[in-house]
Amino acid sequence: MGLTLYAYPPSVYCQIVRMALYQLRLTAQIVEVDPFTGTGPNPHPFGLVPTLNDDDFQLTETAAILRYLNTQYAGGRLSPDTPRAIARMVQVQSIVDSQAYWPLVRMVSANASVPHPAAKCRTRL
Numbered sequence: 001m002g003l004t005l006y007a008y009p010p011s012v013y014c015q016i017v018r019m020a021l022y023q024l025r026l027t028a029q030i031v032e033v034d035p036f037t038g039t040g041p042n043p044h045p046f047g048l049v050p051t052l053n054d055d056d057f058q059l060t061e062t063a064a065i066l067r068y069l070n071t072q073y074a075g076g077r078l079s080p081d082t083p084r085a086i087a088r089m090v091q092v093q094s095i096v097d098s099q100a101y102w103p104l105v106r107m108v109s110a111n112a113s114v115p116h117p118a119a120k121c122r123t124r125l
């Protein structure tokens, strides 16, 4: 079975997980789902993306997925190792997730003049 990532390609959250997989030289089966139309088999309890399956272990939330991949498959080498640096990392991840995603991605990128697959996000504003 191995790793399976349920992902929507334009999603920055999914791209972040895919960058981590690439950086760690991990292979994952990518199952495309569209959280905006409900297309595809989406296991996420809130209908979002991404979700990572590692055999029978299922995980949502990008920061948690990154932390899992980093500790399970990389001995933690992708993150800092001092308490303060770890705290800063978690702080920045939380700020970006809670404060930056909506204004930067949903209100700007998804409404850019250049047509983008995520433009359909606009309909959910």
Ligand SMILES: N[C@@H](CCC(=O)N[C@@H](CS)C(=O)NCC(=O)O)C(=O)O
Binding pocket: 008, 011, 012, 013, 035, 036, 047, 048, 049, 050, 060, 061, 062, 063, 097, 124
């Ligand atoms: N806190 C979540 C946020 C995930 C999230 O918002 N994903 C967006 C990607 S575009 C989504 O699925 N949006 C669908 C919707 O809002 O209906 C994480 O870190 O994974």
